[in-house]
Amino acid sequence: EKFKDDEGLWSLAMSRQMAEWREKNNLLDSYDEGKKKGLEEGTKLGLEKGTKLGLEQGTKLGLEEGNRLGTLNLLSMQIKQKFAIDAKEWLSTLSLSQLYELSNQLLTCNTWEELQYHI
Numbered sequence: 511e512k513f514k515d516d517e518g519l520w521s522l523a524m525s526r527q528m529a530e531w532r533e534k535n536n537l538l539d540s541y542d543e544g545k546k547k548g549l550e551e552g553t554k555l556g557l558e559k560g561t562k563l564g565l566e567q568g569t570k571l572g573l574e575e576g577n578r579l580g581t582l583n584l585l586s587m588q589i590k591q592k593f594a595i596d597a598k599e600w601l602s603t604l605s606l607s608q609l610y611e612l613s614n615q616l617l618t619c620n621t622w623e624e625l626q627y628h629i
């Protein structure tokens with residue numbers, strides 16, 4: 511009661527209490543703001559790294575597929591010239607290592623059946 515009756519003391523106590531509340535709210539605001547900025551920066555960094563990794567993997571896969579298709583087309587033309595057979599559909603079922611082996615066998619095999627047998 512005496513505390514409430516002393517207006518100066520009451521005013522000082524209330525000022526101090528308000529300052530503590532403001533400080534607490536500022537800390538909470540700072541925390542929320544920092545968390546938000548951290549999430550934004552993390553998202554930005556994640557997107558940049560993900561995009562870079564995606565491009566690298568996409569380029570690698572594109573080169574591998576381009577190499578496979580180039581090898582397939584070349585072998586298809588060679589088989590057509592040597593055996594007069596369109597083998598593109600059959601060639602498309604083979605792996606890249608099988609296509610490489612086929613290119614070696616193509617030099618030594620004399621018939622289409624012999625070539626297929628060795629693969």
